[in-house]
Amino acid sequence: MEIVIPPFDLKSISPIMSISIAAIFILLIDVFFRRTFKDRLGYISFLVVIATGFVVYTQIGQNVYSFSNMFVVDNYSVFFNLIFLLSTALVILMSDNYIKQEGVNYGEYYTLILFATVGMMLMAGGADLLTIFLGIEMMSISLYVLAGFTRDKLRSNEASLKYFLLGAFVTGFMLYGIAMLYGATGTTNLKEIATFITENSGQLNPMIVVGASLLIIGFGFKIACVPFHKWSPDVYEGSPTPVTAFMSTGPKAAGFAVFLRVFLVALPDLEPKWSIILWVLAVITMTVGNLVAISQTNIKRMLAYSSIAHAGYALVAIIVGGEFGIASLLFYMLAYTFMNLGAFAIIIVLGKKGEENANIEDFSGLGYKHPLLAIAMCIFMFSLAGIPPLIGFIGKFYIFSAAIKSGFIVLAVIGMINSVISVYYYLRVTVVIYMKKPIREFSPLSLSPLIIVAIIFTICGTVYFGIFPSKIIAFAQQSAVLY
Amino acid sequence: MLNQFGITFLDLIGFVILFPLAGTIINGFLGKRLSKSIVGYVGCAAIGLSFIVALFVLLDLLKLSPEHRVFEKEYFTWIGSGAFRAIAGLQVDPLSVVMILVVTGVGFLIHVYSIGYMHEDKSFYRYFTYLNLFTFSMLILVLANNFLLMFIGWEGVGLCSYLLIGFWFEKKSASAAGMKAFIVNRVGDFGFILAILLIFVTFGTIDFTEVFHAAPEHLQIGSIVAATITLLLFVGAVGKSAQIPLYTWLPDAMEGPTPVSALIHAATMVTAGVYMVVRCNVLYTLSPFTMTVVAVIGGATALFAASIGLVQNDIKRVLAYSTVSQIGYMFLACGLGGFITGVFHLVTHAFFKALLFLGSGSVIHGLGGEQDMRKMGALKKYMPITYITFFIGTLAIAGIPPFAGFFSKDEILLEAYTKGSLFFWGLGAIAALLTAFYMFRLLFMTFHGKSKMTKRVEEHVHESPNSILFPLIVLAVLSVLGGFLGFPTLSVINEFLAPVIGAGHHGLAHGGESHHVSSNLMFSMMGISTGIAIVGIVVAYVMYISRPELPGVIAKRFKGIYNIILNKYFVDEIYDATFVKPTLRASNILWKVVDVKIIDGFVNAVGRLTVLKSEVLRLFQTGLVRNYAFSIMLGGIIIIICSILFL
Amino acid sequence: MLESLLFIIMSLITIACAIGVVFQKNPIYSAVFLIQTMVSLAVLYVLLHAQFVAAVQVMVYAGAIMVIFVFVIMLLNLNKNDMEDGKTKMPMQKPAAIILGLVLVVMIGVVMTRTIYQGAQGEYTPEVMDQIGNTQLVGKMLFTKYVLPFEIASILLFAAIVGAIILAKKQIIKEEK
């Protein structure tokens, strides 16, 4: 038995490598140089992420499969990687203050965040169900831990446990789906699955169908689409706020990255089937998300439901598919990252040790006390609600235009009606901020410069790209081809 | 026709309206700071100058040959939209000249009168502002060269009437009366606007000349369009001229200062309807049906209002009902084709009714604001000049020769008899009888008999100042002489106005031809009508001078009828019950039920339902992991089943 | 014949033990049943010519992983009664879950029996495998085709360990106060 070791295209995984190595190094630094670098770990990881961002940026236009077609670098994955890195970088900026305040300022925190990022990048670049599976697990395991990171808090524990149990449960389903696809097609490679199905399309293979459905469960769980969404409000509420922010952006985007890639690359022939399923899922997802969000009193929980609703909108992009659909998804994910992280950043800023400003009512009178923060929060809320000229509007606009272009007018209309419902609860936040008398004292803010940077950056992104989205749209369009 | 300045006075017609406008502006903006006398001078001067210009205009017009006595001066396009255009322009023809002379002439006198009458009032300047504004509007009304511009004046006078009725706005009844006047007038305007619309749609223009020129060619006699237009116009006239069924505002309008009642609610504004009908005589002659309607309503109003006037005790209200009645006469004349007769009566009525009102004003002024006739009496000796002038006015209105009212009223009755039928003549005749009766009743109750004044009042009674007496005297003179304008054989006014009727040149006109009536008939009619008037006077004399207890006895005997008449046939109450109350009730229902409960309720229900759905849906989020797992599995299985079985 | 017999016996044991896992009240018994299930599965793997997997199943799963489970059970000192107190908050959950499970069984069964693999056959027939050796093959695959996942798996484990440590540390050390 001769063993031919294939060439390792390290360049293609260089971002992954750099992040992983950085993660390990941060851990080591924390262990050995804790005294010196204790407070600098955030900066270091931030710089690493930025640097990796540049590395990723050089990968634009590469389009290669590497590692025996296990991994792919194309503009699609590059775009997503940039979103992940953006989200990671911002979350790192936001975390600094928080973890110090909560007394969990460990190097492990950054390590895990970086590992989660690695997992997400694997998901976006996975060309094989195995890689994707490992990526998902990598991300999930890191997130399970991160959710329970403030481990002296019961809420955090509970979030962690719920996330973990349900995640593992769903992993079983997803794996069974992968097994079925493997059993039916003899391969786990996305392209080969597609080829197989195309070649044997004469027969209706129930195993593929069931496998695909099981994958929908798995991915649907990650993106929190109804009825697999129930973990997310609890977990969002219980997790440390920066982690919640992280979970609602990067990992969610990764879920979409995988979802779209698997279904468009591996299962395009089944589109008539899954597009109907997803149609229904999208509709109930946005409706349930928006409806339940109305009656929430906890802002993190409210944002969780809002995030469910946004998943519903983004699902529309997957249903639409095609270049337009993919581009709109890419854009939407980026937009969502900006505005949602921004909103969470404000929540973090206003949080006190031990009691995070979790209730919407706690924002009462923010407009009197901290006008700039209030304006920022309103901008994010309006953007989430999809009101021009903010990036959220362009994102929604993009997705629904894609839907209409492909003839999903009913879907678009339902989506639009939903966004009206959503206006109601986003507005409530602004109402509380500006129109209610303060019910409590705001503690003096301990603003670390990092989080200020994060807020400014997200605001700029939300506003600037709302008004001049041209560049990003162009980039998204250019990235909308699955290699 | 040119004077040394190279322009005719016709070209200066604009000044007729500019002077009052200037007066308005000066008094309106500066009046507060000016002294009362200056305000008064400005107000009077504005009208006086207008009157002078109007006189010169008349002279210039007379220089033209009768068929060319139409002059239009167009200033600018007021509204121009597509084919529609309304030009701000003035039209001078015999009719409008007569009207402006009456308006400015009588108006001037009343302005003068007002200086004395209103002298004590704090808002003196406001009063003159309104009065000048009124004159301005009235002049626009009569000088307008198209319907829409006329409508400006039409509404403008309505506005001023509103403002002046409610002049003492602190009096609730006054402000309510003003509002009532405006709103009832609006009902009429509703018709007027529609008429204008229909005229434009029919003729493509709203210019008087063009419309009247085109009308006979466009429309058949008796055509529905013509009938509709004229009826709608007549609705407007009914509102403005206080005819049945829209007369109710006029008696209430007596809440205003008395000179106002004289000017607006007797001499000028209320006759605008008559003016308008005469102005549109071409159209009216095209619709015999409308003519009949006009005549019937006019006649009915004349009789009806006169009957109410019989029993009223408020001096001004009696005059108000008499005004309504007299305008009914004018409409009766117009409806029967006697447009010129109508105008003639308009003019004479302006004289004697203004006189009567001013006289009553003098009385009220003298009595310190008392208006109830039952508390007057024997004023003859206290206010001799007022008494004499008032007596002249009363004779004039009662139709005693040779006073003004006699000629015009007689002509109307003649008209009714010749053109119409015995029926119309009967209406007119009975009304004339009643008129003579109630006017003399008024005279007797006020100036004759025993004094029923309270002590306090009696001490203060005095003859009015000169500024009040002067107009009375002038008007009295006019009331005496005015009738000769239309003296049957040398009727100046007939001749002068003839070109206006029937647009001058087509054969349909048959206005002002009382000449054709045999003089025998004419003189017998005169006799009869004089007789009627005398009967009325005699009855009044019997009842109020010789046997003062009689009215009470009669009132008791015919208690039912008396009450009905005393309460003005309960028309106000009927309107209130049939229009006002139901509208308010309906509005309340619309608001409180339809708007708040149904429409808004629906909107809110949608919102509440959404929240409710939210509240229900959130209950599925139990917080129990196993439930979540269950829903995941259930969802997954449903998806699988669906994907296999149904898709 | 022997093979079928073995299969039937082992599968029955597996199912029985699996049911035991689910329905045992005491977690420690559940753990034991789970170990038994895994061991019987290992036998089935051998029947499927997957010796390496079978070995790993016993060593890693039944051995290592389940030992941690038992260890944790002991650590937490759970006894039967911990789970008994209080009524269940979801009385309908159990029957509904069983029904759902039955549906799932039927569905998977139908799908599995109806679908026959029709793709190309691979090169690793049982004969080839026996010849080369299952373990060698796994090794070869891991270092050629699956090298990337393999490396990732290492990071994954690393992440998991880091996570476990941070979560299970005794207390949050109050930072140098």
Add this chain to the structure above:
Amino acid sequence: MNCDCPILTIVTFLPLFGAIFLLFIKGEEQEKIKRIALAVAIIDFIISLPLFILFKSDTSEFQFVQSVPWIKEFGISYHVGIDGISLFLFLLTSFLSLICILASWNIKDRIKEYMIAMLVLQTGMLGVFISLDLFLFYMFWELMLIPMYLIIGVWGGPRRIYATIKFFVYTMAGSVLMLVAILFLYFMHYNETGEYTFDLLKIYNLDIPLGAQFWLFLAFFFAFAIKVPMFPFHTWLPDAHVEAPTAGSVILAGVLLKMGTYGFVRFSLPLFPYASHQFVPLITWLAVAGIIYGALVAMVQEDLKKLVAYSSVSHLGFVILGIFVFNIQGMEGGILQMINHGLSTGALFLIVGMLYERRHTRLIADYGGVTKKMPILAIFFMVMTLSSIGLPGLNGFVGEFLVLLGTFKSNVLIAVIATTGVILSACYMLWMFQRVMFNKITNPENSKLKDINRRELALLLPITILIFWIGIYPKPLLSRMDASVNHLLTQVDEKYKTTLSRLGKNEDVLLASESKREDYKTSEVRISESSQNPVKRLIKLWK
């Protein structure tokens, strides 16, 4: 058109920059903030004035056009321009914004945020009227919601939160469907021409299938009808008005409501002529229902602002009616009525605000005899009231009359019913006036009232002047509208006729625009001739 200076853009965005500038000023310096905001508004208004003068009334083309690609990927461009229809609304907006800022002088609470909201709102509103790109339009359309929402919600009355949320959600609900329709048009245009564009002028040329027209029209209709608001969609309006601060009410009534009617003119009619015609019965009846209903409900209101709000429903019924009778008089009347309503209702709200500032009540019953104490206010109040009830010689009449004329030409019955609105408006306005201003002062609170000060005079006087101007000499307005309206109607007509002929329906269509332009010109000539020699002309006429 030939103006190189991007005057529209400057006017539109100047307030926004003003707002940004204000951000950097300390909130405590109230006076400074007010002055700056006022200065911005004044400058803005002054800059916008040349538009009126430079505007060429002899062309229906868009003028002062500026077109810059914005989001090229979607074919979105910054394409702005005005024509005779939008010109006045644009000017009205810049004018009323100025008034509103001046009217907000007494706001003490967070003046900085308030002024910022005002200025941003101004940009949004101005943008709506100049946008010639559907996307841009939608953007501004939604943009202005936010500041308005804040103005009502932060500086409003006791139930402000309910009102503002209702306002926002209701309006938003209408407009999202419009977005779908806009997108549909966009792709339809792409399918026909292969060009991605939101450019309104290009989309005008689109030949939309009838079925699609129906739905698209409906989508736009809801957005605009809610904004107007038309009869059954109006319930947000009274709430919003009652709760809004004075300036908010003024802007809301003066400008925001015009967006809906403007939308009908600019979008619904030319884009979907066939559907528009199909919907005429429904819409005209709704409009008439609104006229009567609004008037009736206004009559029994106890709250001044509610009364004026319901009167808006009534007045805007006229506007809608004018637009949907498809003739030049109706349309011009409708547009003029938009401006009139903006002025007179805006002023009414100002007056109510002045009363409210002094007495802190809006209940009619709490007033009475105010004239005694506030004679100058009474004059203005009277003028506004009269303008609102359409007294000839004031602005309201011109618009109302033209609308009625247009309506009468196309549907007599509706015109007759609409005319009853004239009676009703007199009823409720005068009754209100009587109860507030006349009678004796019964409430001792009222005896302490002070008459309006100079600032308030400065608010009302310009409006009054405009009211008189439009009432007496509306020609500068009408003549500037003429070409555009004519062009619009011709465009609609032609499209409608081609559609009909394609459908094989050769029924006689009532022609909307009978090429009035020539008519109008000749009439001008005629006037100038006639004024030279009137007698001669008359003689000619007589013979």
Add this chain to the structure above:
Amino acid sequence: MEVPLTWYLVLSGILFSIGAVGVLINRNALVIFMCIELMLNAVNLAFVTFSRQQNSMDGQIFVFFIMTVAAAEAVVGLAIIIALFRNKATINVDDINIMKW
């Protein structure tokens, strides 16, 4: 080769279902986790069977990775359970619902 491979697959299906049902009906977090392991084992069985069916190694390799992941999850999961237990002294999932609605 008398045992049809489908039987293995059916067995895996049964195991998987039992595991899933176990997750749904157990209240002890640890047992739930065990049931999840049961599900993963069922998946492994399916993979191995497919691998056998297709004469390829890929399935077995996949199983290898699943085991790795299972191990990782086990570590993390148990750590989470321990952390929770420290704070709340129960691992009854029905009691862990402070966050709901």
